[in-house]
Amino acid sequence: MARDLHGTQQFYGAVLGWKFRPARLGEGWTIAHLDGVPVAGIGTLTSDLPVAAAWTPYFAVDDADETADRVRERSGTVAVGPVSFPSGGRGALVADRDGAVFGIWAGGVSADWRVGRGPAPAWLELRTRDAFESAIFYGEVLGWATGRAGCCEVSYEDDQVVLRQGGEPVARLNGGITEAAAHVPETRPRWHVYFRVPDLDEAIEAATASGGTTLSTIMSSPTDRWVTLRDPEGAMFTLTTAREQPAPR
Template sequence: MTSVSGIPCWVSLTTRDMRSTEEFYGAVLGWSFRDSPLGDEYRVATEDGEPVAGLGELAVTWQLPVRWTVFFQVEDADITTTRIAERGATVAVGPLAVGSGRAVLAADPSGAPFGLWQGEQPRGWAVGTGHAPAWLELRTRDAFDAALFYGAVFGWAEDPRHGISYEEQSDEVIVLVDGKTVAGLRDGGIEAAPDPRVRPRWEVFFRAPDLDGAVSAAIGAGGEVVLPPQDTEHGRAATLRDPDGALFSLLSI
């Protein structure tokens, strides 16, 4: 998959306790963990030796909430950060030098957190392939407005040679990279009024071939079921909360 500005390039969890977090996700999803070149406070979750996600014990040192964050690849963090601020959104952290790259933490105009990464991304990592997350979805109050924001910030559909675009489908806006759907922006209807009950956030869907087994393992390891397993248009899915409070979803496809 092409590596260009605006592509989802990584997901990372801020946590308070690395050891207990690794024990939980290891039990639920069978992940292993290794050190990261980004420093002692950062670890990489792997499956079959391939990178899946990052874990950062940064909730305490950086005073950040415990949550999963979707990062987008950018060519210039300074330019993209300026675009974010110009469009009524919030830049919370950065650009900061992290290892050999630069990172930014921000929130879109509706309050949904997301990140920017300027630098090398993990080799072979791409949403919907291998052991990377199967799906990413923005839950927001107005999917069309969100698409306009992210499209302007990342230049989606500006240059067809980049291979990234977005389009409306039923009740969501989908993001495509080289013709492959990698993420959705959903509110409950493109033409519907914004839903004030939706708490904006990016949802990360990890692969779980045995969804019921993974949900049972999560409960046994101290997690909580937020939405029980149910059929969706992308497959059978469930939403959980880990013992530290971070929301994540599982998808059996």
Template sequence: MLVAADVLGAPCWLSLVARDLAAAQRFYGSVLGWTFRPGGFGRAFSVAERHGVPVAGIGAVAGELAVPVAWTAYFAVGDADQAVAGVRERGGTVGVGPVSYPPRGRAALVADREGATFGIWEGGVLSEWSVGEGKAPAWLELHTRNAFDAAVFYGEVLEWDTDGGSCCEVSYEDDQVVLRRAGEPVARLNSGPVEEAAWKPQLRPRWLVHFKVPDLEAATALAVENGGHTVPEPEWGGGRHRQVTLRDPEGALFTLDESPDAV
């Protein structure tokens, strides 16, 4: 367990808010080969692991919190109250929190100016968890109206690329904003056609979670066999691997990427 100071500003966890924990475990276990252990927040929560390494959390709390079934990326902050205030000051919204989870930390669920939801976490994080390109099992991509405007918003809220203690650096590559931690890409921000989102929900501004698989066709077939379904591929730039976007049986959107690093 690391204190948040070691990862300030960076993605620090992935969480699926579901309705049925057992059903979510069956689906993602079948498609991605995950195993599960209790999550420490009660019987409604579990931690997904791949080869014994934590990948994500699942909490069957969508009904309790009155929030949609969805994947959420959390970012580490030094002060949850300050981060929430920063979101509001810059035109974002706060959905839940900050909520205390003693003795681990405090969390909030918020949205940026375009409505893309993300989480903030103040507290310790798992040192063996990782996200990004390379060997990590997942990576993150923000789909938004204007990636450069979004980078300003997140940079101010999460203190990216500043002297305020953030571990993250921002660069601009091929019309994308790339977020790096210790030189390694951990997330990308892309501009895209959000004006079509009214009739194409998959194009709404969002943080999309990508899970890496060694065989895209096989993983997609397993997802469909287990109650998921594919959705039209969003017209966003930046794809470096073959990928398929799907919804799980409860409707949570995610993407499978074929990657030579997946095991």
């Protein structure tokens, strides 16, 4: 969600190479595409709505109303909806017990589309107070680790709860946010999105030239390099790229 739809499209087009098409949700909405594949949606915040610009993940569910009920039953919050959209989907904006905001969406989702595949976001990260407790909440609300065909598997690896689909990681849940840090925008419980780019340094240069700000140094692992940024309206996200691996001898 952003206040300047045109400016936001220019920024992410320059940084991530996205192209934009009108969405069937109505005026003020657009769908970002990469290589002809839909990647993300951007909607316009009205001037009188006191909400910060932010990226919000939406999880596909079978029934938005039943899922919203499960959120309430487990002390989460249903902020908006569920409501029906012209596209045929039905969704709601909700929050978990610690206040991390996410969406639920029923209908109109391709079975081939998911995080971690193709041009879609690389993965999601939940930064929260207690990762294990949050995993129980999301598992009960979204049906993780239920054994149903196509559902996600959950494991505990290196002090993280890791969510996998088809064996591939799609989300990580990290705990450790303290009560004091929960009131600071950069460290409050929230979902965080990672976008993959072919060249991290070029993407950083494009982001800063377009009004973005780096919030961290470039981090690295044996397989990836990444950096966290803020777009011109304040929405935070991370860019990541695979490191070149030495040729086998």
